[in-house]
Structures are given as C-alpha cells and as structure tokens.
Amino acid sequence: xxxxxxxxxxxxxxxxxxxxxxxxxxxxxxxxxxxxxxxxxxxxxxxxxxxxxxxxxxxxxxxxxxxxxxxxxxxxxxxxxxxxxxxxxxxxxxxxxxxxxxxxxxxxxxxxxxxxxxxxxxxxxxxxxxxxxxxxxxxxxxxxxxxxxxxxxxxxxxxxxxxxxxxxxxxxxxxxxxxxxxxxxxxxxxxxxxxxxxxxxxxxxxxxxxxxxxxxxxxxxxx
Amino acid sequence: xxxxxxxxxxxxxxxxxxxxxxxxxxxxxxxxxxxxxxxxxxxxxxxxxxxxxxxxxxxxxxxxxxxxxxxxxxxxxxxxxxxxxxxxxxxxxxxxxxxxxxxxxxxxxxxxxxxxxxxxxxxxxxxxxxxxxxxxxxxxxxxxxxxxxxxxxxxxxxxxxxxxxxxxxxxxxxxxxxxxxxxxxxxxxxxxxxxxxxxxxxxxxxxxxxxxxxxxxxxxxxxxxxxxxxxxxxxxxxxxxxxxxxxxxxxxxxxxxxxxxxxxxxxxxxxxxxxxxxxxxxxxxxxxxxxxxxxxxxxxxxxxxxxxxxxxxxxxxxxxxxxxxxxxxxxxxxxxxxxxxxxxxxxxxxxxxxxxxxxxxxxxxxxxxxxxxxxxxxxxxxxxxxxxxxxxxxxxxxxxx
Numbered sequence: 001x002x003x004x005x006x007x008x009x010x011x012x013x014x015x016x017x018x019x020x021x022x023x024x025x026x027x028x029x030x031x032x033x034x035x036x037x038x039x040x041x042x043x044x045x046x047x048x049x050x051x052x053x054x055x056x057x058x059x060x061x062x063x064x065x066x067x068x069x070x071x072x073x074x075x076x077x078x079x080x081x082x083x084x085x086x087x088x089x090x091x092x093x094x095x096x097x098x099x100x101x102x103x104x105x106x107x108x109x110x111x112x113x114x115x116x117x118x119x120x121x122x123x124x125x126x127x128x129x130x131x132x133x134x135x136x137x138x139x140x141x142x143x144x145x146x147x148x149x150x151x152x153x154x155x156x157x158x159x160x161x162x163x164x165x166x167x168x169x170x171x172x173x174x175x176x177x178x179x180x181x182x183x184x185x186x187x188x189x190x191x192x193x194x195x196x197x198x199x200x201x202x203x204x205x206x207x208x209x210x211x212x213x214x215x216x217x218x219x220x221x222x223x
Numbered sequence: 224x225x226x227x228x229x230x231x232x233x234x235x236x237x238x239x240x241x242x243x244x245x246x247x248x249x250x251x252x253x254x255x256x257x258x259x260x261x262x263x264x265x266x267x268x269x270x271x272x273x274x275x276x277x278x279x280x281x282x283x284x285x286x287x288x289x290x291x292x293x294x295x296x297x298x299x300x301x302x303x304x305x306x307x308x309x310x311x312x313x314x315x316x317x318x319x320x321x322x323x324x325x326x327x328x329x330x331x332x333x334x335x336x337x338x339x340x341x342x343x344x345x346x347x348x349x350x351x352x353x354x355x356x357x358x359x360x361x362x363x364x365x366x367x368x369x370x371x372x373x374x375x376x377x378x379x380x381x382x383x384x385x386x387x388x389x390x391x392x393x394x395x396x397x398x399x400x401x402x403x404x405x406x407x408x409x410x411x412x413x414x415x416x417x418x419x420x421x422x423x424x425x426x427x428x429x430x431x432x433x434x435x436x437x438x439x440x441x442x443x444x445x446x447x448x449x450x451x452x453x454x455x456x457x458x459x460x461x462x463x464x465x466x467x468x469x470x471x472x473x474x475x476x477x478x479x480x481x482x483x484x485x486x487x488x489x490x491x492x493x494x495x496x497x498x499x500x501x502x503x504x505x506x507x508x509x510x511x512x513x514x515x516x517x518x519x520x521x522x523x524x525x526x527x528x529x530x531x532x533x534x535x536x537x538x539x540x541x542x543x544x545x546x547x548x549x550x551x552x553x554x555x556x557x558x559x560x561x562x563x564x565x566x567x568x569x570x571x572x573x574x575x576x577x578x579x580x581x582x583x584x585x586x587x588x589x590x591x592x593x594x595x596x597x598x599x600x601x602x603x604x605x606x607x608x609x610x611x612x613x614x615x616x617x618x619x620x621x622x623x624x
Contacts, residue, residue, distance in 0.1 A: 054536060054617045075540050082538020093533045093621065097239035107537045109228050154537070 348435020
C-alpha cells in the first residue's frame with residue numbers, strides 16, 4: 001500500500017525554485033500495474049525517486065505499508081529499499097566487474113543472507129530468467145535483453161512488494177523489449193506492484209492504471 | 224554487509240583496477256621497505272660498535288694520566304703537567320674490593336728484529352692480567368706469567384702477524400728477538416683476533432710494563448686498565464679508583480677515569496638517534512604513499528559513482544559504502560606493507576650474504592612501526608574518499624552514466 005499525501009519536491013536552481021513535484025496525492029494498492037507518463041521535466045522521474053525512497057520530498061507525507069517514510073532514519077530507508085522495493089533502470093546499472101550471478105547476489109549480500117541461501121536463490125532466479133548458462137558472464141558479455149533480465153532478477157532477489165521501472169525498455173530492441181515487458185507483467189501477475197515510468201505510449205498503454213503528469217502535477221489517472 | 228563479504232567486494236574492485244592498485248601498492252611498499260631497511264642498517268651499525276666495545280673486555284674502567292675537562296670552550300694553551308701515573312699507582316688500586324683485575328699499560332713503538340728481518344711495531348707493556356682484561360687468547364706459550372711489575376723480565380709475546388713476518392713457518396717460542404736496543408726472549412704468540420678500536424692486536428708486541436717504561440724511557444704509564452667485579456660494582460670501582468689515586472697524588476685529582484659503559488651508552492644513544500632520524504625521514508614516504516592511496520580512492524569513487532548509487536538503491540547503508548571504500552584503502556596499504564617488509568627482508572638477506580658484518584635481523588619494532596604507519600596513513604587518507612562515497616546522493620549518482 002502506497003499513500004502519497006500532498007507531496008512537494010522543490011529544487012533550487014541558481015536563484016530559481018523549481019517545483020518538480022507540486023502537491024502530488026496518490027494511492028497505489030498492492031498488486032497494481034501503474035504507468036506514469038508525461039513529457040520531459042514533468043516530474044515523473046522525481047516521483048519515481050520519491051516512491052523508491054531515493055529522494056526525500058520537501059513537504060507532504062509518504063506512507064509505505066502504513067509507515068510514514070518522511071520520519072524514517074537513513075538506515076531505515078535503506079532497509080525499506082532493500083526489502084520492499086526493487087529497481088529496474090533504463091541503463092541496467094549492472095556492476096561491470098561482477099558476473100551476472102554476482103550482480104543478482106548483491107542485494108542479498110547487503111541484506112547479510114547466508115552464503116548457501118544466496119547461492120540457492122541466485123540459481124533459482126537465473127533459472128527463472130533462462131540465464132543459467134550465462135551466470136558467470138560479465139555484463140559486457142551479455143546482450144541488452146539479457147542484461148535487463150539480470151537486473152530484474154536482482155530487483156526481485158529479496159521478493160520486494162513493488163518494482164519501480166524507469167524506462168525499462170528504453171535501451172532495448174523491439175524483441176527484447178517485448179520479452180522484458182512480458183517478464184515484468186508476469187511478476188505483476190504474481191502480486192508484485194509494478195510501477196513503470198516511460199515515454200513509450202505502447203508500453204504505457206499496457207498498464208491497467210495510467211497516470212499522466214505535467215509540471216509536477218498529476219493531470220490524469222485512468223483505470 | 225558482513226566483514227568477509229566487504230573484503231571480497233573490496234578485493235574485487237581493486238582487482239578490476241589492478242594496474243592502478245599495483246602502482247599504489249608499490250609506492251606503499253617502497254616506503255615500508257625504506258623504513259625497515261634504514262632502521263635495520265642503523266641497528267646493525269649500533270650492534271657493530273657495541274661488539275667492538277665488548278671485544279675489548281667487560282666491566283672496564285680506564286685511567287688516563289692528566290685531567291681532561293670536557294666542558295667545551297678553548298683548550299688551555301699550556302696544559303698543566305700531570306703527576307706521573309706509576310706502576311705503584313696501578314698496584315694500589317687492588318685495595319678496592321670492587322676491583323677484580325688491574326693491568327698497568329705502557330705504550331710506544333719500536334723496531335723488532337730477528338735474523339735480519341725488522342719491522343716497526345706498537346709495543347704494549349703490561350702484566351699478566353692484561354690477558355684476562357682484554358680477552359686476549361694465546362696461540363702458543365705463556366703471557367708474562369709471574370713477572371714482577373717493578374722489574375724487567377726480558378720476555379715478550381707477539382701478535383700472530385708479527386710472528387709470521389719474523390719467523391715465517393719456523394718455530395718462534397724461545398727465540399731471542401731484539402726490540403729497540405734490548406734483547407727479549409719470545410715466550411708466547413697471541414691468537415689472531417684482528418682490529419679492535421683501531422689497534423690491530425695481531426701487529427703488536429707485548430712486554431713487561433717495567434721493560435716498556437725503560438725501553439721508552441718514560442716514568443708515566445699510558446693507561447691503567449681496571450676490570451670491576453661486575454657491572455653493578457662499576458660505579459663504586461670508579462669512585463674507589465678516583466679516591467685512591469687522589470690520595471696517592473697528594474689530594475690532586477689529576478687523572479681521568481673513563482667507564483666503558485659510559486662510552487658504550489653514549490655511542491648507543493648516538494646510533495639510536497641517528498637510526499630514528501633516518502627512519503623518520505623514510506617514514507615521510509609512508510605519508511606520501513598514504514596521500515597516493517587517497518588520490519587513488521578519490522579517483523575510484525568518482526569512477527564508481529553509478530555503482531555507489533546502485534548500491535544505495537539496492538539498500539546499502541552509508542556505513543556499508545564507507546566500509547567498502549575504507550577496506551579498499553586498508554587493503555592497498557596492507558598489501559604495500561607486506562610487500563615492503565618482504566622486499567626489506569630480501570635485501571637484508573642478500574646484503575648479509577655479501578657483508579656478514581651486517582648481522583642481525585630486521586628489528587621487530589621497525590617492522591611493526593612501518594606496517595602500522597602504512598596502515599594508519601592508508602586508512603586515515605581513505606576516510607575522506609570513503610566519506611565522499613557514503614554521502615553521494617543516489618539520485619544524482621544514478622543519473623550519471
């Protein structure tokens with residue numbers, strides 16, 4: 001359950017104040033499939049960062065599963081990111097020196113899981129993504145689609161409640177895009193809340209709930 | 224993250240930039256090796272000097288005629304003429320319970336000849352006790368045993384080199400040699416022992432002290448060598464010697480008494496100071512290496528901004544990130560330190576192979592101090608980059624690509 005109440009996020013650029021988010025109020029129920037669309041600078045990335053606890057709102061309240069995140073400590077926020085939220089990025093953000101398996105293992109390392117458990121889970125995830133033969137390849141030896149699948153495996157390693165995808169297909173060809181969207185929707189089908197930020201109308205239209213943003217405000221919310 | 228995982232992760236990133244890591248490690252290694260080797264050289268020199276002093280005997284007190292002030296300033300133009308230091312003075316010192324052995328010493332150079340061969344030699348006039356005080360050993364014969372200090376004996380003992388030059392391979396004991404204008408019967412040959420404190424014992428000739436004073440036509444002894452009963456009695460021995468001589472010289476304190484341990488400890492202090500100074504200069508290179516570690520870590524943080532952002536998105540706490548970068552800095556320093564000690568050890572073993580006089584092992588305190596300083600400077604200089612990484616804003620860090 002995500003509840004945003006009158007969220008403001010302002011940036012000082014020189015002597016100007018930019019309102020990236022301007023009074024955003026939004027409730028997302030568990031298991032929803034939401035797309036956030038809008039032109040560049042409309043505040044959709046900032047909204048995603050706030051939702052992902054990477055950015056703190058300047059004003060307003062963000063209740064994640066009933067807890068007010070605006071009063072949480074940095075360590076609590078890190079814990080929430082680790083255990084409740086999975087990120088999928090346009091540029092994959094895999095650590096180049098680590099193999100696919102090691103990249104998938106990272107969140108479990110940070111969560112201090114036992115080595116045996118980590119290994120079992122990595123095998124399971126890579127198997128589910130049909131990446132087992134590529135487990136010991138480094139990112140530069142993988143195709144774009146494969147990299148994004150590794151990233152998704154990593155994002156879901158600790159079974160988070162929601163998946164935040166920022167242009168997940170922005171850097172992929174059509175076939176890989178189709179694969180990745182399929183994969184994300186399958187995860188959503190298993191109950192994972194899926195929030196996708198995209199420019200791509202084809203991707204945005206697939207969501208059951210479509211939110212449009214402009215100038216830091218929600219201007220459309222269609223189910 | 225748990226310690227082992229942090230270590231593995233940090234090692235992974237160092238390995239990924241191995242050229243850069245290796246260069247930093249070598250800088251640290253050079254610093255550590257410099258400190259360790261210079262300290263070892265200093266310690267070797269100190270040990271060498273200490274050995275030289277130990278070789279001339281133990282618990283020694285030396286009496287010189289004349290009062291030598293060591294207060295600085297201009298030396299007197301006309302030095303006061305001291306009272307003679309006589310054989311009786313030397314014998315009187317036996318009264319002190321702290322004194323174990325006394326050897327009066329007269330010194331001069333004179334030609335020694337045998338069968339047409341002649342050479343100029345340092346001549347030492349003394350008594351039988353000289354043997355024990357100076358730790359001399361005889362190769363053959365006897366050493367002025369039972370000779371009355373007041374009377375000439377016409378006996379001599381020669382160093383191994385003198386014996387070889389005068390007699391070659393022929394027998395020497397019992398032969399008569401000429402020293403100056405007198406005839407002496409050769410009764411002993413000293414075992415070879417080399418140079419100690421500038422005098423080559425192998426090239427000297429020893430005769431009875433009374434003979435020497437006559438030979439050189441002197442009234443005063445060159446030195447009196449005294450051996451105290453133990454290290455603890457050195458102080459009372461010195462005091463007794465001064466008191467006895469002062470009394471015998473009509474209340475005049477006209478002799479100089481030097482304790483061996485005073486000289487040894489002075490040299491010791493000088494060498495310790497020198498060693499520390501040189502090691503301190505070398506330690507500067509450790510700080511330089513520490514700054515290099517910082518530089519490398521700053522570059523690393525800048526290059527890995529996206530990685531730090533990702534780790535934060537994945538739920539790494541600030542302290543996890545700090546730990547990773549600090550451990551990397553510490554690993555660089557530790558590897559450098561280990562390599563440096565290994566290099567130092569290698570050089571030391573190679574050097575002792577060629578110069579056996581450089582004995583001794585790498586001083587443990589120097590190894591510990593060098594490794595400690597290396598680790599400390601690495602970690603201290605690693606704090607700033609680690610802190611910078613931990614404070615990175617994940618949004619900005621991820622936006623970069």
